[in-house]
Amino acid sequence: MHNTRAWSPSRLLPSLIGLFLLVVGVAMAAGGIRLITLGGSWYYLIAGVAFAVSGVLLIAARRSGLWLYAAILLASVVWSLFEVGLDWWPLVPRLAMWAVIGLVLLLPWVRRPLAEHAGKNSGTATPALVVAVIVAFGVALASQFTAPHTLEGTIDSQATHPVKPEYAAGADWPSYGGTQAGSHYSSLAQINTDNVDQLEEAWRIRTGDLPGPNAPKEITDEATPLKVNDTLYTCTPHSQxxxxxxxxxxxxxxYDTQLSQEGAKDFSGWAHMTCRGVAYYDEAAYGGASNSPDNSNLTTTGNATSNDSCPRRIFLPTADARLIALDADTGKPCPGFGDNGAVDLTRNVRPFDPGGYYATSPPVVTRNLVIIGGHVTDNASTDEPSGVVRAFDVHSGELVWNWDSGNPTETKPIGPDAHYTRNSPNVWAPMSVDEERGLLYLPVGNQPPDQYGGDRPPATEKYSSSLVALHVDSGQVAWHAQLVHHDLWDMDPPAQPVLTDMATADGTQPVVIQPTKQGSLYVFNRNSGKPVVPIEEIPAPQGAVDGDHTAKTQPRSALNLLPPKLTGADMWGATPLDQMMCRIRFKSLRYEGQYTPPSLQGSISYPGNVGVMNWGGVAVNPATQTLFVAPKYLAFTLKLVPREQADEMERGASEGSGLQPNAGAPYAVKIGALLSPLKLPCQAPSWGDVAGIDLQQSKVVWRHANGTARDQMPVVPLPLPMGVPALGGPITTAGGVAFLSGTLDYYVRGYNVATGEQLWKARLPAGGNATPMxxxxxxxxxxxxxTAGGHGTFGTRMGDYVIAYKLPKDKE
Incomplete structure (x- = not known):
């Protein structure tokens, strides 16, 4: 008698599917047990056991394997809808793989061997499995018509408010932020919402400055060129x-500055190498170099007269800590400035490791002064250079005043043999200046190390992570507002403060808007420092490590782009397994919401220290009272390592332990993005948006996911519209268009500011991680x-391009 149950080659496919389900199911069940012990979801244990049993039954050619698979697929659909609703990207790791396998199980090459084994002539596609597959794909289809995280709206884009010249660039772009007000706004309207889709490339050049074999990992081309004096001026990472x-x-x-390697054999040991831009000074714009009444208390020295040999000059901060003045017409150093055109910024701040101190952002230039801060290396030690801000005579380069947050009232020039306060909070982001009011606005960072503050003195604590207004003539503090109390998360204000006039219930007020990493947009009256948009002190998680403390509350602006608190259901992955691993990791780390303090077990910092906003800042249209921004959302982990253990790890690591050393502090720190085993973010997309804000209402009117994963796909460049982070700022124009080029995919895009609709995009040859102009x-x-030059740490393709676009002649 023929044995219909004997194994035959035709059963290979269902057996292979069954083996796959068995292996994956066992892995899910094992991970599910671990997740339950951490207080997480029971789904993975239950589903893992069910998929494993279904696999065993399929290997044994049992029709009941299909019935069981149908049941767990339907249960997975119900569970997924309960957790995330009709939200496509969160549904992908929960259902996509199981729905596809269900579809494969309905194929005749699977059903026929099972039918033969069962001794029946009919197929074995159970109605339950058909229903389960239809339901799973139906849910996927339905989710394509929903956008739970998208906010639709329209901003009134009528230009009804007068715009002062200091708030708007026009035919020129004379300053990093458009003007000294940092608005990233242009009054030009030739390119507008009706014709922006016709933009085409006009020209491109290559600067020739590409990373060499011994370049720092974080070499970045973040330059926003200036257009002034009938010329474009830009800088490169190697300070050309x-x-x-x-x-x-x-x-x-x-002009090539011929960077000094500061005693090192090459640049590979430097933390990073960046130039965001240069500054321009034109003596004629001030009617000559004499002091204005507003600056009558300013003491100037040197050749501050209108017959200076460099009446128009470019100020370049270099990666080896010099401030160089160049003749804007010829590119030659201005001989009367400092030592043959250069001021040594290392004076009074040494010692430091090569590359450990320099200005990454362009200085501020006023009638008489060029004012500059500096970058210091994060988490290297407790003995880093001072965060001093210095004002030099714009003609002679002589020091006029210095503001050191560790000694804030002594602003007279320091003596040649004295030193500024070591390790005091620094100003690495661009500054803004209101010359009419004689006020300078500083986004002040926090004192290193970033994640441990037990040894910070009161003087530096006062100004750490603050917006500080100084009198430009003397450097004395006019007012300050702290934006993070006892900052343990590297949430220093990263972007240029924006100066504008804002219509409020109390009339039009001169305001300063400070974008932040933590997601708040703080708005202050720039005369008094009083909040124009309410700020609430919210309770913050407690329980810092031994030797440290946390602030009981943290200030949060009513105008913010803060994401909701993470939950286990927010964890994501490309497959159910790496999503489960993300949930295990999430539950293994300390997390009590924003401002969860760093810990020995590891804590989640969300938003992480790349920010909701970073150095790219925001763009403000003062005529329409609108703000355009590209917020990003990435969770990071912070794990403190006791000193003795950290030192042992460093000694035993052949290629480094991945720790940031914090030499001199009781803890080192390990910082990284919260990633799945496949190196994808553990929280579900979107990871980067664009948003439009009505400033008069202090309201986010629209927000959309922005950008694709095209250039991050390992094999095939699929343009999946996930919403990716942008590192680089936006600009906006009187034509109603905003532009942004900093996304992880290599495009520059144009948007309708009123609605957020993407109107145009152009492919870039490298990462465009700079602010356009x-x-x-x-x-x-x-x-x-x-500028399309890439970013070493952000992971975009490196390049050396500057690209211009314009309308065809008949489309102007």
Whole structure:
């Protein structure tokens, strides 16, 4: 008699599927047990056992394996809808793999062997499995028509408010933020919402500054060029300056600073190498170099007269800590400034490791002064250079005043043999200045190390992670507002403060808007420092490590882009297994919401220290009272390691332990993104949005996921619209268009500011991790200019491009 139950080659496919389900099910069950012990979801244990049993039954050619699979697939659909609803990206790891396997199980090549084994002539596709697969794919289809995290709305874009010249760039883009007010706004409207989709490339150049074999890992091309003096001026990571023709990109002159390696054999040991831009000074704009009445108390020295040999100058901060003044017309050093055109910024701040101190952002230039801060290396030691801000005579380069947050009232120039306060909070982001009021606005960082503050003295605690207003003539504090109390998360204000006039219930007020990593947009009256948008002190998680403490409350602005608190259901992955591993990791770490203190077990910091906003800042249209921003959302982990253990790890690591040393502190720290085993973010997309804010209502009106995963896919560049982070800022124009080029995919995009609709995009040859700018060329045409040089740490492709776009002649 023929044995219908004997194994045959036709059963290979169902057996292989069954083996896969058995292996995955066992792994899920094992992980599910671990997750339950941490207080997490029971789904993975139950589903893992069910999938494993279903696999065993399929290997044994039992039809009951299909019935069981149908049951667990339907149960998975119900569980998924309960956790995340009709939200496509969170549904992917929960259902996609199981739905596809269910579809495969319905194929005749699977059903036929099972039918033969059962001794029946009919197929074995059970109605339950058909229903389960239809329901799973139906849910996937339905989720394509929902957008639970998208906010739709329209901002009234009527230009009804007067715009002062200091708030708007026009034919020129004379300062890093458009103007000294940092608004990232242009009054040009030739390119507008009706024709932006016609933009085409006008020209491109390559600067020739590419990372060499011994470059720092974080070499970044973040430059926003200036357009002024009928010339474009830009800098490169290795502190070279190019002067370009604005209509052709042809080089007018080039200056190479010949960076000093500061005693090192190469640049590989430097923390990073960055130039965000240069500053421009034109003596004629001030009617000569004499003091204004507003600056009558300012003491100037040197050749501060209108017959100076460099009446128009470019100020370049270099990666080896010099401030160089160049003749804007010729590119030659201005001989009367400092030592043959250069001021040594290492004076009074040494010692430090090579690359451990320099200015990454351009200085502020006023009638008489060039004012500059500096970067210091995060989490290297407790003995880093001072965070001093210094004002030099714009002509002679002599020191006029210095503001050191560790000694804030002594602003007279320091003596040649004295030292500024070591390790005091620094100002690495761009500053803004209100010359009419004689006030300078500083986004002040926190004292290193970032994640341990047990040894911070009261003087530095006072100004740490604050917005500080100084009198520009003396450097004395006018007012300050702390934005994070006892900062243990590296939440220092990273972006240029924006100065504008804002219509409020109490009338129009001059305000300063400070974007922050933690997601709040703090709005203050820039005369008094009083909040214009309410700030609430919210209770904060407690329980710092031994030797440290946490603030009981933290200030949160009513105008913010803060994401909801993470939950286990927010954990994500490409498959059910790495999603489960993310949930296990989430439950293994300490997390009590924003401002969870760093810990020995490891804590989640969300938003992480790349911010909701970072150095790219925001763009404000003062005529329409609107704000355009590209918030990002990535969770990070902070794990403190006791000193003795950290030292042992360092000694035993052949290629480094991954620790940030915090030498001199009782703890080192390990910082990293919260990633799945497949190196994807553990929290579900979107990871980067664009948003529009009505400033008069202090309200986020619209918000959309922005960008694709095209350039992060390991094999096939699929343009999946996930919403990816952007590192680099936006600009906005009177044409109702905003531009942004900093996303993880290599595009520059144009948006309708009123609605957020993407109107145009162009492919870039490298990461565009810089803030674009716009200007009018000699031909009368408006150009959009983008730097595409990549970012070593952000992971975008490196390059050395500057690219200009304009409308075709018949589309202007």
């Amino acid at each position: 300056v190019l002067a370009l023709d604005p209509d052709t990109g042809d080089t007018k002159w080039r 716009t200007y009018t060329g000699n031909s009368g045409q408006q150009y959009l200019l983008v």
